[in-house]
Amino acid sequence: MGHILVTGGAGYIGSHVVYRLIERGYSVVVFDNLSAGHRAAIHPNAIFVQGDLLDPAQIAALFAQYTFDGIMHFASRIQVGESMEKPFLYLRDNINTAQNIIEAACQHGVKRFILSSTANLFDKPNEVPIAENEPIIPGSVYGETKAHAERILYWMDRIYGLKYCALRYFNASGAHPDGLIGEDHHPETHLIPLVLQVALGQRESITVFGDDYPTADGTPIRDYIHVMDLADAHILALEALKDGQSRVYNVGIGRGYTVQDVIQTVREITGHAIPVTMGTRRAGDAAELVADNTRIMEELNWQPHYNELRSIIETAWKWHQTHPNGYGEGS
Ligand SMILES: NC(=O)c1ccc[n+]([C@@H]2O[C@H](COP(=O)([O-])OP(=O)(O)OC[C@H]3O[C@@H](n4cnc5c(N)ncnc54)[C@H](O)[C@@H]3O)[C@@H](O)[C@H]2O)c1
Numbered sequence: 001m002g003h004i005l006v007t008g009g010a011g012y013i014g015s016h017v018v019y020r021l022i023e024r025g026y027s028v029v030v031f032d033n034l035s036a037g038h039r040a041a042i043h044p045n046a047i048f049v050q051g052d053l054l055d056p057a058q059i060a061a062l063f064a065q066y067t068f069d070g071i072m073h074f075a076s077r078i079q080v081g082e083s084m085e086k087p088f089l090y091l092r093d094n095i096n097t098a099q100n101i102i103e104a105a106c107q108h109g110v111k112r113f114i115l116s117s118t119a120n121l122f123d124k125p126n127e128v129p130i131a132e133n134e135p136i137i138p139g140s141v142y143g144e145t146k147a148h149a150e151r152i153l154y155w156m157d158r159i160y161g162l163k164y165c166a167l168r169y170f171n172a173s174g175a176h177p178d179g180l181i182g183e184d185h186h187p188e189t190h191l192i193p194l195v196l197q198v199a200l201g202q203r204e205s206i207t208v209f210g211d212d213y214p215t216a217d218g219t220p221i222r223d224y225i226h227v228m229d230l231a232d233a234h235i236l237a238l239e240a241l242k243d244g245q246s247r248v249y250n251v252g253i254g255r256g257y258t259v260q261d262v263i264q265t266v267r268e269i270t271g272h273a274i275p276v277t278m279g280t281r282r283a284g285d286a287a288e289l290v291a292d293n294t295r296i297m298e299e300l301n302w303q304p305h306y307n308e309l310r311s312i313i314e315t316a317w318k319w320h321q322t323h324p325n326g327y328g329e330g331s
Pocket of ligand 1 (some may be wrong): 014051053074
C-alpha cells in the first residue's frame with residue numbers, strides 16, 4: 001500500500017488531519033516548506049520531507065522516493081486580507097503550488113486528491129445556509145485561487161481520471177482534544193485564537209469590525225467547524241473517492257454564531273472580562289456565512305461531533321492555556 005501525501009501537514013488543519021490519518025492506520029508523508037507550519041506539529045510517526053511546492057524539481061524528487069495512494073493538499077497562503085494587498089503573490093503562489101502538485105499527481109497516476117477549499121468562494125450568497133449549488137463568486141483574490149484550483153481538478157478528472165474532492169471549509173477552529181497540537185498562525189487573523197489571547201493577557205482587548213450588520217446583535221455570523229470534525233471529513237472523502245466519483249462539499253456544522261456569541265462564550269469558559277474595542281466594518285466581510293451540510297452528511301455519512309460553540313472553544317482554550325506561545329520559536 002502506498003502513502004498518503006499531506007502537503008502543508010505542518011500547518012494548523014493539516015497537522016490535525018495527519019493525527020487522524022495515523023490513528024486510522026494510514027502511512028503519511030508530510031511535505032511542507034515550514035513557511036507557516038511548525039516542525040513540532042507533525043505527528044512523530046509521519047515521514048517529513050521539507051520542501052517547496054513552487055519548485056517542480058523538489059516535487060519530482062518526492063515522487064521518485066515515495067508512492068502515493070492519495071494526496072491531501074493543504075499548503076497555501078491563507079490570509080484573505082493580505083490577498084487583496086498582494087494579489088499577484090497569492091495568484092502566483094496558490095495557483096502554481098496547486099498546479100504543480102496536481103500535475104505530479106496526474107503524471108504518477110495518483111487517483112485520489114483532496115483539496116482544501118473555502119467558504120470564501122461565496123461572497124454574497126443568495127441563500128444561507130449555503131449549499132454546493134450556490135454560484136461561485138469569490139470574496140477575495142485568495143478565494144479566487146481556490147476556485148481556480150477546483151477548476152484545474154475538474155479538468156484533470158476529465159483528462160486523466162484524477163478523482164477529487166474539494167472540501168470548502170467554513171471557519172476551522174478548535175484543537176486536538178489531547179492538547180498536543182493546536183492553532184498557531186503568525187500573524188493570527190482568526191477570531192477564536194485572538195479572543196483567547198485576550199484571556200491570556202497577551203492582548204488588551206478584542207476589536208470587533210462593525211456592529212451594524214443585519215444580524216441579531218449586529219455582528220457577523222460564522223459557522224465554526226471543529227478541526228477534528230474536518231479531519232474526519234477528509235478521511236471519509238478519501239475513502240469515498242474509491243467509487244470513482246469526484247465531488248465537492250461545503251463543510252460546516254450548519255449553525256451560525258455571531259462575533260459577540262464567541263466573545264461571550266470565551267468569557268464564560270475563561271472567566272475573563274474580554275474588553276471589546278468597536279471598529280468599523282472590514283471590506284469583504286459577509287454578514288452571514290453558514291454551511292448547508294446536508295450533502296456531506298447524506299453522501300459520506302459525516303457527522304460533526306462538536307456541535308456547540310462552547311465545546312469547540314474549550315478544546316482551543318486547552319491548547320492555548322498549555323501553549324501560550326504556540327509551538328515556540330524555531331519549531
Ligand atoms: N483556517 C481556516 O479556517 C481555513 C478555512 C478555509 C480554508 N482553509 C484552507 O485550509 C488549508 C490549511 O489552512 P491552515 O489554517 O492550516 O493554514 P496554515 O498556514 O497553518 O498551513 C499551511 C501550511 O502550508 C505550508 N506551505 C505554504 N506554502 C507552501 C509551499 N509553497 N510549499 C510547501 N508548503 C507550503 C505552510 O508552511 C503551512 O504549514 C489552506 O489551504 C487554507 O486555505 C483554511
